[in-house]
Amino acid sequence: MTDLSVLVVDDDFMVASIHTRFVERTPGFRVVGVAATAGAAKQEIERLRPDLVLLDVHLPDMTGIELLRTLRAEGNDIGVVMVTAAREADTVRAASANGAAHYLVKPFEYDDLRVRLDAFATAHTALRTGGAADQGDIDAVFAPLAAQGRSALPKGLSPETADAVLGSLRAAGDLSASECAEAVGISRVSVRRYLEHFVSTGQASVRLRYGTGRPERRYHST
Structure with a gap:
């Protein structure tokens, strides 16, 4: 392609x-x-x-x-x-x-x-054949809605951990990747993959908090 x-x-x-x-x-x-x-x-x-x-x-x-x-x-x-x-x-x-x-x-x-470009690519290519669309293709176009389901998780992410990460974020309302990792009990690198996935599917948002040093990414449930 x-x-x-x-x-x-x-x-x-x-x-x-x-x-x-x-x-x-x-x-x-x-x-x-x-x-x-x-x-x-x-x-x-x-x-x-x-x-x-x-x-x-x-x-x-x-x-x-x-x-x-x-x-x-x-x-x-x-x-x-x-x-x-x-x-x-x-x-x-x-x-x-x-x-x-x-x-x-x-x-x-x-x-x-990147997560938004990936989401756009998925939606853009889903219906490129021009023929009849199956439900999977339609779900790809309406990704923010379809991604609420467990089957929408990218490869390598588990439904159980996704539930734990999202539950922790919703309970706190506002977390950094490090804070979420501590709450869930997995590495910060791993938890950030889940958080960025939730951002791409509209289940969370992210903003930068500025202070001394590098800006901190803060995630919010939506």
């Missing part, structure tokens, strides 16, 4: 460079272009026809939401992941209403983007 092509749209050159490197680190994806304005992004979408756009909200000529609405009004169903510092509820609702696949708030780490 060929890699999914990605257009990175951000008016900050350094941020666009970081996002490009993140995408290039992810198996199955390749960056085919970068744009700094909505107008340039639209031209590149028409020229390159990428599978996915990483789209910032705050652009100099129009907002990413306005660009997304324009694309949908033209019948373009290209995949879009909003990658932005915008947290306003109206913006998030507008992104969802106009068919954004995911919404990722800056700043974030590589794993935050």
Whole structure:
């Protein structure tokens, strides 16, 4: 299967460079272009026809939401992941209403983007045959709903441990991977795989807490 092509749209050159490197680190994806304005992004979408756009909200000529609405009004169903510092509820609702696949708030780490790229790839490829879809294909497209079931766990994750990790997170409401690992009794590396899976399926969210040294990832049940 060929890699999914990605257009990175951000008016900050350094941020666009970081996002490009993140995408290039992810198996199955390749960056085919970068744009700094909505107008340039639209031209590149028409020229390159990428599978996915990483789209910032705050652009100099129009907002990413306005660009997304324009694309949908033209019948373009290209995949879009909003990658932005915008947290306003109206913006998030507008992104969802106009068919954004995911919404990722800056700043974030590589794993935050990777789990969403993987989820997009699963949904994108599920119905590519064009024939009749079976339930498994449909569940892949509606991953956040289907992933509530145990069968949706990635290879190497056990249902029993997943239940323990999710139960611990829900009981505490807010945990780091280290705190969750101590509560469950498994390694921090292992528990983080479960936590990142729950983030990708919408069962948890993550934010960075800044202090001295490296930012701490805090997970929250949803």
